[in-house]
Amino acid sequence: MSLRPRILVILGPTATGKTGLATEVARLVDGEIISADSRQAYRGLEIGTAAPGPEHRLSIPHHGVAFLEPGERYGAGRFARMCRGWVSDIESRGRVPIVAGGTGFFMRALTRPVFREPELDAGRRSSLEAWLASQPIAEVRRWTDRLDPDLRSRLPVVDRQRGGRALELALLTGRNLTWWQGHAPPEAEPMPARTWVLEIDAETLRQRIEERTRRQLDAGWLDEVEALAAGGHGPGSPAMTSIGYREVWRLASGEISREAAVAAIVRDTWRYARRQRTWLRHQVADDAIRVDAPEDVRALAETIAADWRRLADRSEPPRGL
């Protein structure tokens, strides 16, 4: 890594202990924590998303947790912009920004920023979305092939979500996605980072997921779902697409048993963790340091903190080279 890192990054699949580790490291290096998690960002989903609780947030300042209303739009771009602000603020306090989370895509929007997106007309955008939703996937592909012929070299199988994105840009900006990605300048400088990736064997992870699921239910997940419903966020709401919420909803309404709910939630969480592992295997910078998720968080935290101090002590190379 050529530049001195500005942020300390902790990545890993869900339920590997990122929260505890980040808190411990923050204590050691006088840091503040930024959550790179697409779901913990929402208010009212703290239990089901295993967001850092009061025991963490009271001792260490956290950013990016429980600050959005369910239903608000979040995304990699918005995360990255907000995150840059938090990083600057933390630095201005003379503290260390620690970015921890499981949403690898968000993290990458920070270390490898996306292009600066033009204003998209909200009205045209939503009517296009509605049209897309009504079309069979073959039709979506026909249009992406026509409007963005090079897309398929990067996306062998165009799915509805990405096809929609490609068409949105092509139709609303007059330039297709391939053009934007190739020619539009990134919206910010890459954020130099020292990245740690937690790894864990399947058996242990499975076990942790199941234990955590039961703990979440004991901690009042049912109440959380009922509160969401009372606030107008029923099973159809975007917030409820987070893992487990549908099952807890059905558990609350007596449709399924507690054990059935646990089994389904564990399965879905496991699938998610697998996707995360695949992502982390291939999409993370080569200079990331991969370590086993330890039972003893403290020792690893010491290692990470020592490494950070070593990097921070090096004289900063001249900027702009």
Add this chain to the structure above:
RNA sequence: GGCGUCGUGGCCGAGUGGCUAGGCAGGGGCCUGCAAAGCCCCCUACUCCGGUUCGAAUCCGGACGACGCCU
């Protein structure tokens, strides 16, 4: 001991002579503003042994196993 039913991949489960069922579980992979999302690929089995047939998971015989009923 006799009679009957059945024996399909890790599990569930269709298939009654030729043409990869399917689902679940498991594994691998993709990824530039929905990422806890969206999507792709892999896992080709018929209990065993004979026989019939150009060809058998599918028909016939036997063995073994499971279940049920009877003695």
